[in-house]
Amino acid sequence: MNFDRRAIAAPTRELADWISTLKFDDLPQRTRDVARIALLDTLGAGLYGFNTPWTQKLLTWVKRGGSGTEARVWTEQAASLRSADAALVNGVAVHAFELDDYHNAKLHCGAAVIPAALAVAERLNSSGRDLLTAIVAGYEVMIRSSLALNPSAARLRGWHLTGVTGPFGAAAACAVLLKLNAEESAWALGLAGTQGAGLWAFNADGTMSKRLHPGKAAHSGVLAAELAQLGFSGPTSIYEFADGGVLKAFSDHSDPAPLTRDLGRVFHVDNNSIKPYCCCGSTHAYIDAALALRKKLGAPWDTRKKVRVGTCKVVDVQCGFDYVPSSALNAQMSLRYAVAVALMDGAALPAQFTDAKMNDPAIVGLAQGMTLVPDPELDKLYPKDFAGWVAVEHNGTWERVDILNPTGSIHVPIDAAGITEKFRGINPTLDTDAIAAVALSIEKHTARELLDLLTRKR
Helix, strand or coil, X not given: CCCCXXXXXXXXXXXXXXXXXXXXXXXXXXXXXXHHHHHHHHXXXXXXXXXXXXXXXXXXXXXXXXXXXXXXXXXXXXCCECHXXXXXXHHHHHCCCCCCCEECCCECHHHXXXXXXXXXXXHHCCEHHHHHHHHHHHHHHHHHHHHHHCHHHHHHCCECHHHHHHHHHHXXXXXXXXXXXHXXXXXXXXXXXXXXXXXXXXXXXXXXXXXXXXXXXXXHHHHHHHHHHCCCCCCCCXXXXXXXXXXXXXXXXXXXXXXXCCCCCCCHHHHCECCCCCCCXXXXXXXXXXXXXXXXXXXXXXXXXXXXXXXXXXXHHHHCCCCCXXXXXXXXXXXXXXXXXXXXXXXXXXXXXXXXXXXXXXXXXXXXXXXXXXXXXXXXXXXXCCCEEEEEEECCEEEEEEECCCCCCCCCCCCHHXXXXXXXXXXXXXXXXXXXXXXXXXXXXXXXXXXXXXXXXX
């Protein structure tokens, strides 16, 4: 199929050209460092996530459909699935307990991009240099796609942007590994974009569908890139086309400029955030504030103290719902629960999202009794800054802590040593040191060398 490439400048084709020519040597040192940390953090989240019932249900369904020899589930020693199916399962595992990374473009890039990249890299026996380049391409395209949609505007329409833009990121990563040319890369983007989806309706009853979105995005990206390699065409103006293009379809306030502005010079992946808490990233500033207040005012926490929490509109819609105990996801998305459990326990880790904790009368009462205060100043900051504040009445006055950017953001970063300890803490039986050593120097290894370590015990 031939196209006239004398076309006017178009963001889809410009992105495709960049993807098809990106090389490891093009990546700044800072970008490489961030990508290595993201790789290790994503593996840790995924290996923990295989213990959850939703990941096991998904794996049961995938294996019922057949097997393969292209890629592995990360908890298995050998390839047992087709690449797209392995990406699906591993992506769900990564996002299974809200431990995976996030970006202020309201995305979880690692859960969509890295499972797709590793699945294809395993099949191809790709070098670590190619894998790292693919990861950067995937993050960059996914983030730019969300920025172009205007993340807050698209989110307020009910879209889960990880599901909407994740296929773009996964397809870009796979296109790098498959060494697709510019035309094939444009097809891959088009095929990815037409599969993008993900609705926030999971908040209605705390169901498992949110866990599915990045895994499905990873699957869609592998499918898109592999089909493009076979000559299966996709729309080469998937972003900008007036009738059914992604920008118009998903947002009333989209702008194509962020797709290509400073492309190759500015890497948005550099602003990726790591989660120290296993709940929605938009709650992390509030947890930081709650922990600071607990430290200042003392523990155990006095549940009689009145609590106020300042919110912007997006966080209020997304996380400010009345807390009623139900599922782990319900608690992980609840701003009220996150603040309450941080005040009571001094932590927001997997141990704080058990059935016993989520139904604890003292925590539930504190969560249900706090007041959420709309704050226009926070609206001005979000989502550039995931800011928030918590105030507590103490001895007749209000003690308030404001957080502009939470722990784990680029402003308060978690380094490689911190990521290694996080990995060790949630996967205590695995040989963390061996896995971290390879992941953090992946350009000296192959994707298979890294994957072979994931089942090694201490």
